[in-house]
Amino acid sequence: MNNPHPHMPSSPYQLGSMSTIVQTGTGELSTLLEKAEEKLLLESLTTSAGAMLIQDEGIYLCLFQKNQLYLPWQPGKTLCPNSQHLHSLRLFTPEQEFYIWAQRTGSGxxxxxxxxxxxxxxxxxxxxxxxxxxxxLLWGKVEYYDPKTGRVEMYAGRGIRFSLPAQLIKSQVKRGSPIWLHTRNYIAYNELGQAGYVDCRFIQFAAEVTNGG
Structure with a gap:
């Protein structure tokens, strides 16, 4: 049977098992960013990682390199995670993710x-x-793409517009394409054998998803 929605995967969910290592802790924001660079980039010899920064003033999809967050179409300008305003920060590659989040307390x-x-x-x-x-499926479709700067702008004809770097997207970007976010959601079991989600990480974005994946 043909997929009635050609841009939608025939099965948007896939089950599997994978060996994984998890490390958790707390620390100063600057120290955790250094640790993230060590784990994501230096140890794996990767040049950059994707990032989603959520702060009081907005949400940013950007790149992480040399301990800095940046948008490739704004050369020389960096996005600074603010210890007073940060909600969360996801730094990710297809194989791993470093996730930072803030817990609000009376003392900071x-x-x-x-x-x-x-x-x-x-x-x-x-x-x-x-x-x-x-x-x-992300909101809207690709309305604007500049291959020189890597800026991709999403819009649905109404509501919000937002941009993300083409470097985050696995497949070729074309105007009018939908963009998908691929996540991996981990399962654990309690003493009764009941299953539940315990963690989620970003893997990558894709401009289109073919049938079967």
Missing amino acids: NVFHYRWRTEMDIKPNKARLTDYVDARQ
Whole structure:
């Protein structure tokens, strides 16, 4: 049977199992950003990672490189995570994610982190974890794309406009294309064997999803 929605995957959810390592803790925001660069970029020899920064004034989809957040179409300008206004920050590659979030307290913010990786797993340190891969359709379609700067602008003809770097998107960007966010959602079981989601990480964005994935 043909897919009645050609831009929609025939199965937006996929089940699987994967060996994964998880590390959690707390720390100063600047220290956690340095740790994120070490884990995501330096140890894996990756040049940059994707980022979603949520602060009081807005949400930014951007890139993370050399311990800085930036938009490629704004050369020389960086986005600065603010310890007073930050809600959360996801730094991700297809194989791993470093997630930072703020806990509000009466004496200031406490910053927590969770690093999850599926790279270079050593059997004695990893745990086999069930997961569900999911794809969420972003608002709008590609209305504007500048291949020189990498700026992709999404719009649905009404409501909000937002931009994201083409470097975050797996497949070729074309005007009119929908954009999907691919997430991996991890499952744990309680003592009764009941399953529930315990974690979620970003994997990548894709300009279109073909049938079967």
